[in-house]
Amino acid sequence: MSDASGVSQEQVPTAVAIVVARDGRLPVGATEAVAEAGGRVVVVGSGAAGAARDLPGVVHAWWHETGPGFRPGELAHALAPVVGPETLVVLPASPDGRDLAPRLAAAMGRPLLARVLTANVRIDKDGNPGVQASVARVDDHVLVAVDVPGAAVVTLIGGSRGGHGGAHGGAHESVVSPGASIEALGSSDIGSTSESAPDALDPDLIELVAPHLHTMDLGHATRVVAGGAGMVSGLDDHQATSRFSVLVHVAAALGGSAGATRVATDAGWTGYERQIGTTGVTVDPDLYVAFGVSGAAQHTGGLGNPRHIVSINTDPSCPMTAMADLGLVADAGDLVDELARRLGVDVAGVASTGSPALGSPSGTSEGNHA
Numbered sequence: 001m002s003d004a005s006g007v008s009q010e011q012v013p014t015a016v017a018i019v020v021a022r023d024g025r026l027p028v029g030a031t032e033a034v035a036e037a038g039g040r041v042v043v044v045g046s047g048a049a050g051a052a053r054d055l056p057g058v059v060h061a062w063w064h065e066t067g068p069g070f071r072p073g074e075l076a077h078a079l080a081p082v083v084g085p086e087t088l089v090v091l092p093a094s095p096d097g098r099d100l101a102p103r104l105a106a107a108m109g110r111p112l113l114a115r116v117l118t119a120n121v122r123i124d125k126d127g128n129p130g131v132q133a134s135v136a137r138v139d140d141h142v143l144v145a146v147d148v149p150g151a152a153v154v155t156l157i158g159g160s161r162g163g164h165g166g167a168h169g170g171a172h173e174s175v176v177s178p179g180a181s182i183e184a185l186g187s188s189d190i191g192s193t194s195e196s197a198p199d200a201l202d203p204d205l206i207e208l209v210a211p212h213l214h215t216m217d218l219g220h221a222t223r224v225v226a227g228g229a230g231m232v233s234g235l236d237d238h239q240a241t242s243r244f245s246v247l248v249h250v251a252a253a254l255g256g257s258a259g260a261t262r263v264a265t266d267a268g269w270t271g272y273e274r275q276i277g278t279t280g281v282t283v284d285p286d287l288y289v290a291f292g293v294s295g296a297a298q299h300t301g302g303l304g305n306p307r308h309i310v311s312i313n314t315d316p317s318c319p320m321t322a323m324a325d326l327g328l329v330a331d332a333g334d335l336v337d338e339l340a341r342r343l344g345v346d347v348a349g350v351a352s353t354g355s356p357a358l359g360s361p362s363g364t365s366e367g368n369h370a
Ligand SMILES: Cc1cc2nc3c(=O)[nH]c(=O)nc-3n(C[C@H](O)[C@H](O)[C@H](O)COP(=O)(O)OP(=O)(O)OC[C@H]3O[C@@H](n4cnc5c(N)ncnc54)[C@H](O)[C@@H]3O)c2cc1C
Pocket: 227, 228, 229, 230, 231, 233, 260, 261, 262, 263, 264, 275, 276, 277, 278, 279, 280, 291, 292, 293, 294, 295, 296, 297, 298, 299, 302, 312, 313, 314, 315, 318, 330, 331, 332, 333
């Protein structure tokens, strides 16, 4: 970064990640963005200092506290000069990263490559820096190689490094890398965000509505309760679908969101948006509970780095139980039903509607743990 920013004096083309924290929590994909940028990161947002210390793989982190409320337009204008000299600027493709990245690209006058799987700086034969990236398109089924002759801003898809998709700051142990340098950006480096862009056209925040645990993006859930084929062993499709609906309520009553394996989504017992894995959603919860899930690599590849894993399985030596902190050898379906009973889930009501009734009594634990 520039001399003016004080962030770096380096002349060689470099990369840096920008990560937006909320209340000290890091978004899914933060770890990968840092890795893609070679360990250099600017952490902004609320609780930025603590979040910077929670990031693994950091070589050099700069943080800047921007307080509550996220104003991506102002932030983009404030950050543009700070990261101006960087050839590659990487943001996680998290909601805040997707909000900030296009504004930052516009403020810097650079192209934006959205949803890249990999990105790196390259030098052409004349010594000019550029960016090579692999961009995911067609619902991530097609990868397109892109070569930008010059600097670029990219958003990186979480999960692209095989499952360690991100970190939730605060919940994990501190992971400061030995020798990592973590420092505050001076006010002379970044200045006041509101002064940087008085006409940034950021919306005024009237109210922050917590996502509904039934429908929130699984990738943001800090507790995930997942069901696999073993949870519906011996049931027909209709009964299996009902049990997955019950699982949604049980998960919500536990303050979490329901996930599933591909066997379950392919069978139609639950929606594809709940599929966790290499061809599904990447999660990174504090707690992951697996009901009748074998733990195939394609599933665990989307698990991130959960702090606690509980596996309920009749096979004590299945991979899921092997990687769990707590393994229960039990019938997964029976345990879901028992939990539903104890948590006050209206199993009969859920079964009769076929799908979870949003806002029903069992779904009242709406605290956003994301
Ligand atoms: C290209 C490709 C991509 C894939 N992508 C994904 C993906 O993104 N996500 C994904 O999940 N899968 C994916 N898969 C599928 C993956 O390989 C596994 O087949 C799948 O994850 C297994 O799902 P499962 O654990 O529900 O079922 P199973 O493998 O059938 O395991 C069922 C488990 O339940 C246990 N069990 C049985 N009865 C009971 C009972 N009564 N109580 C408790 N436990 C019981 C069994 O011991 C077993 O461990 C992919 C596969 C391929 C080839």
